[in-house]
Amino acid sequence: MPRIIVEVMPKPEILDPQGKAIASALPHLGFTDFSGVRQGKRFELTIDGEITEQILASARTAAAEMLSNPVIEDVISVRVDDEDAA
Amino acid sequence: MSTETPLIGDFHASPAANPLGGARIGVVTFPGTLDDRDAARAIRLGGGTAVPLWHADESLQNVDAIVLPGGFSYGDYLRAGAIARFAPMMNKIIAAATASSGTRLPVLGICNGFQMLTESHLLPGSMVKNDHLKFLCRDQVLRVENTSTPWTSQFTDDELIAVPLKNQDGQYLADPATLEALEAEGRVVFRYVGENPNGSRNGIAGVTNETHNVVGLMPHPEHAVEAGYGPDDATGMRSGTDGLTIFTSVIASLAGGAQ
Numbered sequence: 351m352p353r354i355i356v357e358v359m360p361k362p363e364i365l366d367p368q369g370k371a372i373a374s375a376l377p378h379l380g381f382t383d384f385s386g387v388r389q390g391k392r393f394e395l396t397i398d399g400e401i402t403e404q405i406l407a408s409a410r411t412a413a414a415e416m417l418s419n420p421v422i423e424d425v426i427s428v429r430v431d432d433e434d435a436a
Numbered sequence: 437m438s439t440e441t442p443l444i445g446d447f448h449a450s451p452a453a454n455p456l457g458g459a460r461i462g463v464v465t466f467p468g469t470l471d472d473r474d475a476a477r478a479i480r481l482g483g484g485t486a487v488p489l490w491h492a493d494e495s496l497q498n499v500d501a502i503v504l505p506g507g508f509s510y511g512d513y514l515r516a517g518a519i520a521r522f523a524p525m526m527n528k529i530i531a532a533a534t535a536s537s538g539t540r541l542p543v544l545g546i547c548n549g550f551q552m553l554t555e556s557h558l559l560p561g562s563m564v565k566n567d568h569l570k571f572l573c574r575d576q577v578l579r580v581e582n583t584s585t586p587w588t589s590q591f592t593d594d595e596l597i598a599v600p601l602k603n604q605d606g607q608y609l610a611d612p613a614t615l616e617a618l619e620a621e622g623r624v625v626f627r628y629v630g631e632n633p634n635g636s637r638n639g640i641a642g643v644t645n646e647t648h649n650v651v652g653l654m655p656h657p658e659h660a661v662e663a664g665y666g667p668d669d670a671t672g673m674r675s676g677t678d679g680l681t682i683f684t685s686v687i688a689s690l691a692g693g694a695q
Contacts, residue, residue, distance in 0.1 A: 360564075364609060367565045416522070419515055419555065421562035422609060 352397045353431035354409045358418045359390035393417055394431065401430050459484040459687040462499035464529070466491040466520045470507030471546065471658060478658040479503070482683030491523040500690045501542040501586070502529055504549025506603075506656060516563060516605045517551030530556055533650050540649040542586040542686055547603055550642070550652030558650045559643055560618065561610030566603070567635025575667035575676070576601035576655050577629040578641050582622055585648045586689035590681050597678035598667040601633055601655040608636035608643075608654070618643055626653050657682040 360366040366388045373387040395409055406428070413425045461479045463486055465472045476486035487499050491509075496502075509520040520526065532541035545553040553559040566572060577598050580591040591597070610618070615637055618624055626642035634654075642653025657679030660666040666676035 364564065365567070367567055367569050367607075371569050416518070417514070419518065419562055421554070421560075421611070422564055 352401045354395040355431045356393040356413045356417055356428050357426040358423050359426050361424055364422055459690045460487050460499045461501045462487045462489040463503045464489045464525055466509035468507055468509045469505055471505040475503045475505040475658045478661040478683050481661050482687055484687045491525045494524045496528050501686050504545040504552050506547030509548055517555040520552045521555040540647055543650045544587050545652035547654055553652040559652045560614045563605045564607050566606050571604040573602040578626045579629050582625040585644050585651050586686045587651045587682050589689050590685040598676050599655045599657045599660040599679045606634040606654045608640045625651055
């Protein structure tokens with residue numbers, strides 16, 4: 351099934367409480383190489399049929415208007431999933 | 437209340453012979469809503485008539501005001517309030533609250549209801565996880581800083597009230613320009629007193645829109661409306677009923693046509 355990947359991250363200027371908690375827990379498991387963590391979201395939108403430019407545009411609109419909240423988050427990317435082809 | 441108090445959760449009991457009982461206030465239930473019955477009860481104790489509304493319906497049933505109650509609509513999936521925002525009932529509420537002519541519908545969002553209002557862009561800013569990451573449940577003192585809204589008209593300026601606070605995503609955020617405008621325009625309605633419980637910017641607990649008919653707050657006034665079930669106060673254990681003034685305010689505002 352063709353898929354579109356949407357990635358959303360908390361805005362850089364907003365402290366990400368979940369990422370901060372993960373960062374402080376990593377050293378407890380011996381992972382001491384990482385000075386920071388930010389946690390975001392990845393959405394996989396499945397399409398029945400071919401991905402057209404129109405469908406991609408629709409995914410961009412959904413990403414901006416529903417999958418992210420522009421007050422606290424940025425849409426990092428909206429792209430066709432090519433991992434299956436690889 | 438001089439007459440027998442109705443059972444908790446009884447939506448349909450009519451308020452006891454109250455001249456303001458004609459005020460009909462809708463309480464919207466979404467999948468995952470928790471506090472709709474408490475909100476309905478608070479409306480009745482305040483002297484109004486609670487009208488149950490279902491998220492998937494499209495009729496506001498001619499209510500005079502709306503309460504969006506707390507809970508975890510849609511399990512907080514995506515973001516708290518984000519999916520509820522797209523319910524058919526929310527579209528009707530948004531249109532009625534922002535009407536360009538006539539009376540704009542008074543809307544109160546409590547906790548998850550506040551989150552729905554920010555997701556709907558009826559109120560500015562957004563909520564993220566508490567800065568300490570824990571679910572917090574305690575009695576919380578607030579300062580009422582704006583008494584010009586229909587929901588706060590019976591408070592005195594800078595009145596201190598105590599109501600329960602219970603949430604995980606309670607940290608109020610907005611960009612610096614928005615915060616500056618909220619402060620300059622007096623649109624911070626409730627502010628946390630004492631230690632900031634969740635990292636909210638400027639200690640903001642509740643805000644209103646430019647036309648003052650929409651108010652959202654994270655703490656729960658509907659859980660502080662009846663002696664015996666509220667926060668502790670000077671008169672005794674669990675005797676606090678400070679939240680009731682929110683509901684008597686809107687009913688009085690509606691009766692007086694003070695919009």
